Amino acid sequence: MSEGTFTVLTVVAAVGSGVVAGVFFAFSTSVMRALGALPAPQGISAMQRINVVIVKGWFLALFLGMAALSAVLAVLAVVSPPGSGLVVTLLGAVLYLAGGFGVTVAANVPRNDRLAALDPDDPGSETPWREFLREWTVWNHVRGAACAAACACFTAVPLG
DSSP: OOHHHHHHHHHHHHHHHHHHHHHHHHIIIIIHHHHHHSOHHHHHHHHHHHHHHHTTSHHHHHHHHHHHHHHHHHHHHHHSOSOTTHHHHHHHHHIIIIIIIIHIIIIIHHHHHHHHTSOTTOGGGHHHHHHHHHHHHHHHHHHHHHHHHHHHHHHHSOOO
């Protein structure tokens, strides 16, 4: 692979992981707080709708595309001759794959699935909703920080 292609892929990874980190940051600092301030039935309904909309839009394409790009960059970093920036590239890829993608699959999606099964109008849904808010947001902080760190790593790669 040419150095120019590697540079382009790294820049795209830096921007993509930064955008994903920004979405997670917005959820942690604004969206989840706003939903938590609503009465439980409204908050549950709104988050259920968000979970449907977000997987049908541009965000999912970016999120999955970044996982694929991170995997490509990780492989390139491992198989390339030793050189400047390969360790930090590998670190960025691992941070995105494990911390961004992995945490989403292992922690956030299962919570989203449990939330989808709740009846917003059932008074018994309030306790699971409050648990969801707390737990989901903690894991969202983790994946947001991992994506931001991945962005920092990709940005630190010397481009030539």
